[in-house]
Structures are given as structure tokens and as C-alpha cells.
Amino acid sequence: MQPDATLSLAEVGRFNALADRWWAPDGPMAPLHRMNPLRVAWITRRLRRHFAEGFPGEILDVGCGAGLLAEALARDGFPVLGLDAAPAAIAAAEAHAQGQDLPLRYRSGRIETLIEEHMTFSVITALEVIEHVPDPGGFLSGLGAALAPRGLLIVSTLNRTLRSLMTAKIGAEYVARILPTGTHDWRQFIPPRVLSGMAGAAGLRTIDSAGMSFDPLRRQWHQSRDLSINYIMAFEKR
Known part of the structure; x- marks a missing residue:
């Protein structure tokens, strides 16, 4: 894994600026x-099914930002370590969780450091992260290295299609302006088959996938079979 595989300083700066x-x-x-x-409902269903005899260890939420997913999973009773390279985001996450008595802790840093410390996790989540790293394949390899045997890796990202270009990039950032301009680079979006191939090269087996579709009238997200824009996938370590 190359030293710059999991970190873009420009992206860290962008998300630091959004922390407050x-x-x-x-x-x-x-x-x-x-x-x-x-996202939380999809993940927790799979965790409870995969670990039917009881959840071992701790979830590592990579690229946790200010803790939206990490805090929600902790409220559902899962121990969580949130990891992010943006220190301002980690500070915001810690401030928001303060006083809630959750099984939750945060750490500012990179996946490479945890690997060097020989840390492994039963579950790793990396949601809306992989499209922001310079080397997605290297990033997945790092996540796989930190995953315990039979552990689950859950990744969500955006498919590289014309629909995703028109809606998730142009529509969201320039027309509806529901995302800050420059949030995404469409060239970094990853087709599901490519993501599965990268995971396979990292010693991971694809076990589940679903589309995440937005209903603009109800302003709600729902699970679907449509993976052409946003999607989520689960992998098991071989």
C-alpha cells in the first residue's frame, strides 16, 4: 500500500472546513x-444476521467525519471507534457525543497507523469515503488488512454512470445546491463490479449489495435494486 493511498490533503482540508x-x-x-x-438500518440488519451469536469486538468507522454513522451505531448498542484524518471533524464528533454515555470513542489518524499497531476489527465501515481517496484499491487493501477473519467490511459510494453525473454531481452541486460545489469528482466514482474486483484483490468476498435511492418529492432515501447512483456493499474477509 502506497503511503498516499488513503489520504488526500485537499479532501482533509475540505472536510475540516465543514466540521462546525x-x-x-x-x-x-x-x-x-x-x-x-x-444506512444504519441496512448495516445493523447485516451485523445481527452475521453475528447471530453475539457481536464480538468493535466497529471501526473509517472516514467517520463528525460521527453521524458512528454515533447512530453506538446508540444501537455497538461499540464503535470512529477514525478520521480531519482533526476538526474529530473534535466536532467528540463534542457532539459528550455526555451521552455511548460505547463510542474517536481517533484522528489514518488506517495505516492502526495496521502498524496490529489492531483488527470484526466490522469496518467506510461510507461515502472511497471516492475521496487517491488510490481506492490501496485503500481497500488497508481496510482488509485491519479486518479480522470472517469480519465484515461495508462500503458505500457512487456509481460512475451518466445518471450519477447528472444527479449526484451536476444536479446536487450546481442546480439544487444541496452539496457544496466541489464535493465530488465524478471521475472518482466507482462502478459496483470494479469495487467488487478491488475487494477480491484485497482478499474480500462480496456478499451483499443494495441501491440507495432518493425520492425528491418525499425527500426521503429508501433501499432499492437500482445501483446506478448511490449504492452500498458488504464484503466478508476470506
Whole structure:
């Protein structure tokens, strides 16, 4: 894994700048606030099915930002370590979780450091992260290295299609302006078959996938079979 595989300084700076508005429901992270209940429900169903005899260990949420997913999973009773390279985002996450008595802790840093410390996790989540790293394949390899045997990796991202270009990039950033301009680079979006191939090269087996579709009239996200824009996938370590 190359040293720069998991980190773009430009992206870290972008998300650091958003840290103080991360938890505002109608702020720049509003799409993630609306998407989060769907993401959490999809993940928890798979965790409870995969670990039917009881959940071992801790979830590592890579690229946790200010903690939208990490905090929600902790409220559902899962121990969580949130990891992010943006220190301002981690500070916002810690401030928001303060006083809630959740099984949740945060750390500012990179996946390479945890690998060097020989840390492994039963579950790793990386949602809306992989499209922001310079080397997606290297990033997946790092996540796989930190995953315990039979552990689950859950990744969500955007498909590289004409529909995603028109809606998730042009529509969201320049027309509806529900995302800050420059949030995404469409060239970094990843087709599901490519993501599965990268995961296979990292020693991971694809076990599940679903589309995450937005209903603009109800302003709600729902699970679907349409993977042409937003999608989520689960992988098991071989």
C-alpha cells in the first residue's frame, strides 16, 4: 500500500472546513443526515444476521467525519471507534457525543497507523469515503488488512454512470445546491463490479449489495435494486 493511498490533503482540508456545520440538519451535510437512517438500518440488519451469536469486538468507522454513522451505531448498542484524518471533524464528533454515555470513542489518524499497531476489527465501515481517496484499491487493501477473519467490511459510494453525473454531481452541486460545489469528482466514482474486483484483490468476498435511492418529492432515501447512483456493499474477509 502506497503511503498516499488513503489520504488526500485537499479532501482533509475540505472536510475540516465543514466540521462546525456537520451536525446541522439543513447544513452542508443535509444529504447525509437524510441518508443516515437507511444506512444504519441496512448495516445493523447485516451485523445481527452475521453475528447471530453475539457481536464480538468493535466497529471501526473509517472516514467517520463528525460521527453521524458512528454515533447512530453506538446508540444501537455497538461499540464503535470512529477514525478520521480531519482533526476538526474529530473534535466536532467528540463534542457532539459528550455526555451521552455511548460505547463510542474517536481517533484522528489514518488506517495505516492502526495496521502498524496490529489492531483488527470484526466490522469496518467506510461510507461515502472511497471516492475521496487517491488510490481506492490501496485503500481497500488497508481496510482488509485491519479486518479480522470472517469480519465484515461495508462500503458505500457512487456509481460512475451518466445518471450519477447528472444527479449526484451536476444536479446536487450546481442546480439544487444541496452539496457544496466541489464535493465530488465524478471521475472518482466507482462502478459496483470494479469495487467488487478491488475487494477480491484485497482478499474480500462480496456478499451483499443494495441501491440507495432518493425520492425528491418525499425527500426521503429508501433501499432499492437500482445501483446506478448511490449504492452500498458488504464484503466478508476470506
